[in-house]
Amino acid sequence: MKDKQFLMIPGPTPVPERALLAMAKHPMGHRSSEFSAIMKEVYQDLKWLFRTEEDVFVYTSSGTGAMEAAIFNLVNPGDKVLSLVMGNFSERWAKIAEMRGADVERISFDWGQAVDPDILRERLDQDINKEIKFVTLIHNETSTGVTNDIQTLVGIIREHGALSVVDGVTSVGAIPVKMDEWGIDVIVSGSQKGFMIPPGLAFLACSKKAWQVHEECKNPSFYFNFKAYKKSAAENTTPYTPNVSLIVALRETLNMMKEEGLDNFYDRHARLAQILREGVRAMGLRLFVEDDAVASRVITAIYPPEGISVPDIRKTLNNEYDIVVANGQAKLKDKIFRMGHLGYVSERDAITALGALESSLLKLGYDAKKQAASVK
């Protein structure tokens, strides 16, 4: 039943009916008082979600657009950028900074590992002349299913004095993020993740310290320009025509999030991960990230059983049970498959996914029950 297809990829994620129906309405004029009233609510709720007193800019772009916004509003050619890389998306910061002409140094960690705070501290301690102006990092690395301890890492970066530039694309709205309390300088996110709406909007918040650095940025982005967006945020509008349909949908999902409550949706995502991890282990499968302490709450990466291919598992889940899961990325392609449980996902969905996975594997010749019994 293709119409019942359920996405368990790390984005796009499932969208609640309230948001879908809002999308089906005729767009309203973006310079109307009606739309400004919506923007006002959205801006307020985004501050609540990002746990910040700063403005949260709303860009009409994908999450990568907000990453470009960060780099092209802060970094000058030749600036020294330290990029903490442990997967495909944390690597993207380094690539964007290189394209901007920055002097990029990477510290790489094995895919499947979190950033080691001691290694970061050691590198920053060596930088006695404070040449490193920016440290880029990711909160939740979607390509591997690893969540970094951002609070600790950002604390170390603050001590050094560099700006922390954080990819929160798959964390905001699902994993606790406390921008102001933790002292994050810049954080970006995207709509098709914890925000429960389709792709097409991205978000960025920056600290006062980052704002000062922006003031010295030469030839910044025009489309993503911090000053233009800050001015517009104060006027409950956007500098250029925004995706009004997605913003109206976002108002719906932000209302849903407020109804559920911050702690409740954080807890729900934690439970979803726990259900999947325990279920997968009970089937005798190996998790790509063994360490529960760094395992992502929003995406679970799993090794296929020996002799069964990742494409076959994905195909069977899709064809037989209308569940779409993701392949591994880059060097992990066909090595792991990844189940997203991010946004509009319930415990029922997690249990359903486990059942479907067990049945799919059985069809492919892997009997999870027997396997589990033999392990006992």
Add this chain to the structure above:
Amino acid sequence: MKDKQFLMIPGPTPVPERALLAMAKHPMGHRSSEFSAIMKEVYQDLKWLFRTEEDVFVYTSSGTGAMEAAIFNLVNPGDKVLSLVMGNFSERWAKIAEMRGADVERISFDWGQAVDPDILRERLDQDINKEIKFVTLIHNETSTGVTNDIQTLVGIIREHGALSVVDGVTSVGAIPVKMDEWGIDVIVSGSQKGFMIPPGLAFLACSKKAWQVHEECKNPSFYFNFKAYKKSAAENTTPYTPNVSLIVALRETLNMMKEEGLDNFYDRHARLAQILREGVRAMGLRLFVEDDAVASRVITAIYPPEGISVPDIRKTLNNEYDIVVANGQAKLKDKIFRMGHLGYVSERDAITALGALESSLLKLGYDAKKQAASVK
């Protein structure tokens, strides 16, 4: 009846039901074969619409994003850019190029006038050392309701050797644009205009000559990067998560455009402008652009009758007849009002708008019938 509100602003424009219903569907995975099949059709149809053999990139952004894409993929700091300015949007090219660090020279024409080809030729003839590398211009200037003779202007730019960089945001899909035949180097457009879908997608096509200039661009945009989008276009995908909902809606409206036929929707827009212009004149009102030869086919700017304010006209049209029209922009604010007739607009809509305008003016104390009689 707020629910029946009809937008006659230059964007967002009305969206057909087929597209709205497509927007209300659960988003599909953007790396699925299903979605690639849709992208393939969309890419083909965009070439048809832009009248080009080149790839048309699909950006998740507003039209201004595609303008940034053009400048940040072609222009190096210090490059000489000539900007032909005759309104708020043609001015935007100059601002983006300045933000990029280009050496921008403007030739300004009175608001309400088209670019004079002789003045352009004269300036380019003076440039014997070929210092001018880019000429930016607009096809349809939305802030004033003037359409430039792009074919002639682009021809003059070609003779000189500079690249022509054209804003086709409110022209593509409504006013004839023949990219390859006319030799346009770069043209951009946006989804909430002739494309009949909500805002959130932008389009860009560039010539082989522009591509060579891109090859020499230092520190280009990452998010809007020409090379990334060209590679993805060849693979029927996009480099970053696109707005899948809008792309699915776009497939619907491109199908509608093919069903109507290129010449037919060009003719329809011409008829809409004619209906409005003749109707407005018959009411004894003054058009902002008197010259029919340069008057826009997609937006009509009108002076209010003496003693009646633009805000009152807009308010009455909105409150009494659920029709939203635009104010003037910048120095034309409260001086003119603008009726958009772009995209999903029929002759019935144009006649309705005229009737509503006549009734609104009557409520405000202006009797168009008497006025018309007195003119005779």
